[in-house]
Each structure stands twice: as structure tokens, then as C-alpha cells.
Amino acid sequence: MSQVVRGVVARAKGEPVTIENIVVPDPGPGEAVVKIQACGVCHTDLHYREGGINDEFPFLLGHEAAGTVEAVGEGVTNVAPGDYVILNWRAVCGDCRACLKGKPQYCFNTHNAEQKMTLEDGTELSPALGIGAFIEKTLVHSGQCTPVDPEAPATAAGLLGCGVMAGIGAAINTGGVGRGDSVAVFGCGGVGDAAIAGAHLAGASKIIAVDLDDQKLEWAKDFGATHTCNAGSTDPVEYIRSVTDGNGADVCIEAVGNPKVYEQAFFARDLAGTVVLVGVPNPEMKIELPFIEVFGRGGALKSSWYGDCLPSRDFPMLIDLYQQGRLDLDRFVSETISIDDVEEAFHKMEAGDVLRSVVVLP
Missing domain, CATH: 3.40.50.720 (NAD(P)-binding Rossmann-like Domain)
Incomplete structure (x- = not known):
């Protein structure tokens, strides 16, 4: 059964974001539903809202996130329900010319969930960087889920999903x-x-x-x-x-x-x-x-590109460094906010008042 949850949507270029009810389908083959715990407000999300990436509105914003796998679809073996994961936008294919040369960090055929999340009226959403994580639960390809130590707080771990890793x-x-x-x-x-x-x-x-x-x-x-x-x-x-x-x-x-x-x-x-x-x-x-x-x-x-990272290699390693006290991810977090405060967080970002506002989901 599909679920209806709250998420942050950019409906048109330059317009303030809105909080909408989002329909999240059950995961299909190769897909996973992830319950989001925290998601950083990245400048790329503002680029989406301003039409600086493409014009495939409406966008479901948010991508710098960590959470818990709730359900997986047929054929998924890399993660299981209950796994604590950082989401990434480089789910490597394993078959393109970069992957076959042993350079999956340059994968030319990264992929996302096949199914679309929608508004309640059926309007399909374009998830930011194939993720869309300013939302209570999101649908992604299972390859976009990288398991890490669940002792690392989501407010810090999620930042590796984009800006800090980059x-x-x-x-x-x-x-x-x-x-x-x-x-x-x-x-x-x-x-x-x-x-x-x-x-x-x-x-x-x-x-x-x-x-x-x-x-x-x-x-x-x-x-x-x-x-x-x-x-x-x-x-x-x-x-x-x-x-x-x-x-x-x-x-x-x-x-x-x-x-x-x-x-x-x-x-x-x-x-x-x-x-x-x-x-x-x-x-x-x-x-x-x-x-x-x-x-x-x-x-x-x-x-x-994305810090030329390989999430399966780099995310766990950087979380280890964080837990050893050698990489202070907490220092990047200027404030924690609710899902309703994303528009204000964009203004603070533009003014240079914060390094990262981080949305914490209930």
C-alpha cells in the first residue's frame, strides 16, 4: 500500500516552497523506502527552486539525508529493513565503461527509483538529485542507500550525502x-x-x-x-x-x-x-x-563530481573518522529546524548566516 506523507515541494521557478501531501508508493524491484531522520539544507536545493538545474517542476526538494530503511522491493540484497543509511546520488551501475575500467566513482549511468512519487492529484514529482528527502519517507533505488554505524547521529551523518562529501x-x-x-x-x-x-x-x-x-x-x-x-x-x-x-x-x-x-x-x-x-x-x-x-x-x-567519491567506500570511512573525533561533522550544523522552516533556511543560506541548517524529521 502506498503511503501519504508530508514533504517540501518547489512548484515553480523562484516561488517559495510549500509543504504538500506526497504519495510514496511501495518499493518496486531494486527500490527502497527510507524513513528520513535528518536532511541538510544544501545550496543545490536552492538551485532547483530557482530553476538553475532544469525546469522539471514540481520538485521534491532535499537530498543530504540519513535515515532508516523501512521496506525494500524485489531483488534488493544490499540493504534490509532496519538498516541505518546515508542516501547518495551515485548508485553505480557496474556495467558502464567507467565501472568496467574499475573506476565506479565516475559511473556514467547512475540510477534512481523507477517509480515516481506524486502529489495527491497524481502530479509526478522530480526528486532533487533523484532523492527528495525533505519528507518523512522517500523512495529511492536501493543502490542509493549506504549502510553506516547507527551510533552516528543523522544530523551529522546525513551531511556526507552531498556537500561535506563533495x-x-x-x-x-x-x-x-x-x-x-x-x-x-x-x-x-x-x-x-x-x-x-x-x-x-x-x-x-x-x-x-x-x-x-x-x-x-x-x-x-x-x-x-x-x-x-x-x-x-x-x-x-x-x-x-x-x-x-x-x-x-x-x-x-x-x-x-x-x-x-x-x-x-x-x-x-x-x-x-x-x-x-x-x-x-x-x-x-x-x-x-x-x-x-x-x-x-x-x-x-x-x-x-561529488568529490569523486564512492559512497560504499567513503561514507563508512568518514563516519569512522567522525566517531574517532578526527572529523568534526557536528561543527557544520548551524541549526536544526523542522520541515516547515526550509524556506526561511534558504534565506539564511543566501545571507551567509549559516553553514548548514538541518531538517530533523519526527
Whole structure:
């Protein structure tokens, strides 16, 4: 029997979200119904509401979540009812050319639930990143469920489902930050601070945080930044060179998704250094760089997809680090809110007042 539960819906571009009754079908083959315990308010959800991802309204928002598997469909063997899981948007297929090359973190054929959740009038919903987790219960593909230690609170664990994993992975997986490296992170929101935390975990010797907001720069220090630069008053390229013996950083991570900021990251790296783009640009943005500089500086320009993570490998490992006290996921949680407060949380996010608002479900 299908269930009717409350969820957060964006009906049209730029309009405030609404709380709606959502019909969640029983799980079909390969699917699972998950009772959501907590879900972070990620900037990607705001992108959906603003039409920055696509125009497949109405959207069921929310994707950065943890909860308990309630039911599974035919053929599901990777999870069972009662399992405590973090949801992910990279359910790898195992059959595409990336998976067959042994690189499932780049899977080109990730998949979601086949059935659709709907409004009570039958209108089909587009779940954010194939998840839709600002809801009491959601329907996903079982491959989107990664079991982790149930002792980890959902308010912290769920953050690995998107922003924190993206940032940590941008530093460690994509950027390859290693012991003694110098790292510059441009943009110190949730993803940027996670990149700082990842660089700190990896043993970077200098971690330079760049932002326009002094409060965010203070927060960045809590995650491991050794130097800070307010780009509104100081040239970040010159500053980064000044604290790296005139060379530039080994790894520069752009966590904004802005062409001008990317250009700064490009020129702030050392020769043969790496630039990692993990900030999400909008489809209209373009960038122009001197081609001779692309050639002459060597190194690598990389884009980080979901922190190039493999959830089955990375989520349990990061939860272990959290439980050992080596990764402070709780520090990302600025406030806990109810499902009715998501619209206000978007406003706080836009104002830069929070790192993460986290919806706690009853």
C-alpha cells in the first residue's frame, strides 16, 4: 500500500516552497523506502527552486539525508529493513565503461527509483538529485542507500550525502592533497569548509581560506585553515603567493562556481599545481583564460563530481573518522529546524548566516 506523507515541494521557478501531501508508493524491484531522520539544507536545493538545474517542476526538494530503511522491493540484497543509511546520488551501475575500467566513482549511468512519487492529484514529482528527502519517507533505488554505524547521529551523518562529501572529496580524491602540501580554498561555505577539513585530514601544511565574509573566514579556521584572505580587500593571488614563498599553492580548490573566482584559483596555483572546480556554475557562465598560461603552467585543471567519491567506500570511512573525533561533522550544523522552516533556511543560506541548517524529521 502506498503511503501519504508530508514533504517540501518547489512548484515553480523562484516561488517559495510549500509543504504538500506526497504519495510514496511501495518499493518496486531494486527500490527502497527510507524513513528520513535528518536532511541538510544544501545550496543545490536552492538551485532547483530557482530553476538553475532544469525546469522539471514540481520538485521534491532535499537530498543530504540519513535515515532508516523501512521496506525494500524485489531483488534488493544490499540493504534490509532496519538498516541505518546515508542516501547518495551515485548508485553505480557496474556495467558502464567507467565501472568496467574499475573506476565506479565516475559511473556514467547512475540510477534512481523507477517509480515516481506524486502529489495527491497524481502530479509526478522530480526528486532533487533523484532523492527528495525533505519528507518523512522517500523512495529511492536501493543502490542509493549506504549502510553506516547507527551510533552516528543523522544530523551529522546525513551531511556526507552531498556537500561535506563533495568538499572533502575535492581535496582528497580529486585534488590528491598530500602531506606537506599547500592548499588554497576559494569560498568558505559548507563545501569549502569541508575541503579545508579534507586538506587538514590529508596533512596539508598550509591551508589558505579565501572569502568575502570575515565571519566565514573565522569559521574556516575552525576546520583547519592556517591563513585567511578577505578577497574584498586583498588580492587573493598575491596573498597566496606571499605565504607560499612566492610560488602559489600546490592545490587550489574553487568552491563557488564563479568564473572570476576560478580565474583567481588558476593564477594562484604553483607551476604544475592543480585546480579543482567543485563549485556549481550556472549554465550561462563562460570563462576565458590565456591559452599559453594553460600550457605553460602545466599541472591539471580538474572538475570534481561529488568529490569523486564512492559512497560504499567513503561514507563508512568518514563516519569512522567522525566517531574517532578526527572529523568534526557536528561543527557544520548551524541549526536544526523542522520541515516547515526550509524556506526561511534558504534565506539564511543566501545571507551567509549559516553553514548548514538541518531538517530533523519526527
